[in-house]
Amino acid sequence: MKLRDFIVADAVVAELKAGDRDAALRELVTSLATAGALPASAVEEVVAALIKREQNGSTGFGKGVAVPHVKHPAVKQMSGTIGRSAGGLDFAALDHQPVYSIVLLLSPENQPQQHLQAMNIVFSNLQKDMFRRFLRQSATQAAILELLDEADQGK
Amino acid sequence: MQNDECRMMNSILHSSFIIGHLIPMPSASRDIVVLNKLGLHARPAMQFVDVANQFKSDIKVVKFGEEPGEADGKSVMEMIILAATEGTKMQINATGDDANDAIKKLGDLFDSKFGEDE
Numbered sequence: 001m002k003l004r005d006f007i008v009a010d011a012v013v014a015e016l017k018a019g020d021r022d023a024a025l026r027e028l029v030t031s032l033a034t035a036g037a038l039p040a041s042a043v044e045e046v047v048a049a050l051i052k053r054e055q056n057g058s059t060g061f062g063k064g065v066a067v068p069h070v071k072h073p074a075v076k077q078m079s080g081t082i083g084r085s086a087g088g089l090d091f092a093a094l095d096h097q098p099v100y101s102i103v104l105l106l107s108p109e110n111q112p113q114q115h116l117q118a119m120n121i122v123f124s125n126l127q128k129d130m131f132r133r134f135l136r137q138s139a140t141q142a143a144i145l146e147l148l149d150e151a152d153q154g155k
Numbered sequence: 156m157q158n159d160e161c162r163m164m165n166s167i168l169h170s171s172f173i174i175g176h177l178i179p180m181p182s183a184s185r186d187i188v189v190l191n192k193l194g195l196h197a198r199p200a201m202q203f204v205d206v207a208n209q210f211k212s213d214i215k216v217v218k219f220g221e222e223p224g225e226a227d228g229k230s231v232m233e234m235i236i237l238a239a240t241e242g243t244k245m246q247i248n249a250t251g252d253d254a255n256d257a258i259k260k261l262g263d264l265f266d267s268k269f270g271e272d273e
Contacts, residue, residue, distance in 0.1 A: 057201060061231050069197065094231070112193045113240050119197065120238035127232050 001117045002152040003125065004145075006105070010035035011081035012141045016102075018083075021091050025050045025068060028083045028104045035081075038106065042074035046106065060093025064136065065126050069105040071115065078114055080105040080122075082144055084136070101126075101135045125151050183254040185261075189243045191268035199269035200234035206260050212251025214261070219244045228261070 011031040018024035026047045033040045049070045053059070060066040066089075081104050088098025103122050107115040125131045131151060138144040189195055195203075207214045207228040214228030218237045226233035228247065239245060245265075249257040 057198060059197060067197070112196070116194050116196060116238040116240055119235050123232045123236045127236070 001114075001121050003121055003148045004152055006078045006118055007080045007082060007103075007148060008032060008035045008037045009141075009145055011037060011079075012144050013081070013083045014139055014141045014144055016083045016085045016089075018085070018089070019087075021054065021089055021099075022047075022051055024083055024085065024089055024102060025054075025104070028081050028102065029106075031083075032079055032081050032104075032106065037075075037077070037079035037081075039074055042072065046070065046072050046074065050104075054091070058092040058094065060091030060095075060099050061123075061126075062093055062095035062097070063126075063132060064088070064097060064100045065103070065132060066091045066093065066099040066101075067103045067105065067119070067122060067126070069107065069115075069119070071107040071109050071111075073109055075106045075108045078105070078107050078111065078118060080118065082135070082148075084138065084144065086139075101132065180250050181252055181254045182248065182250040183258040184246055184248040185258045186244065186246050187262055187265040189239050189241055189245065190265065191271040192241050192273045193271065194241050194243070195234065195237060195239040197231075197235055199264070199271070200237075201231050202269055203234060203261065203264055204229055204231045206264060207257065209260075210249070210251070210253045210257040212249040212254045212257045214257060215248045215250075217246040217248065219246070 013031050016024050018027045029043050029047050032038045033043050050068050053070050059068045083102040085100055088100050091099040134147050138147055216226045216228045218224045218239055224237050226237050247261050
């Protein structure tokens, strides 16, 4: 599995307008819906589920990245997007540092193996210092997609 | 002369090797199987790391099977990268003074399916 298999290109937001966690989650889910990855009618439910998930335990795993994720019946095909916040957002991260890069993942129900594979590829990349640094510096959607392509090609 | 020095170095290396074996670091390990349906996803991975961090021992987690791997049991990212699905055979290894306690608590997490219903 590769990042570009599930990251929806049109939904990637290089400059999040949101100033806090919940608004960022809403902005990214709305972006996925606009790109056709999710019915618009499901946006509020999915956002609520993501917020609840964060309240149960932050997906801000440290080093300026967060990976909010949830499975939901309205999601027919695993879809993800990326949001970048130049100013940083408070995700109540494990290391108490702001989050600058968000990889958001929506999974259908009953596909735990696919979900684990996606998390594997996301974290394999996020663990690399260079990937995190370039992601944080990529100021346009095109630059982020180029970074994903390079990561998928193992560069 | 060089041979003598060489022999002396060998002797020093050899004796430190033996001393290393005379005072072994306590270690413990346990074979486990992922029982919960969703596998070792983010929440259980974090739960594992939280418990692992209560101990001084080094914790390593080995994943067997078609896509084998190894993770630092105190790193959430490394644990998630293992992507261990239901039924995956794994081994927890602890090295340190509290290795036995660590293995017991960490093994119990897997046995209890990390508190998940299925």
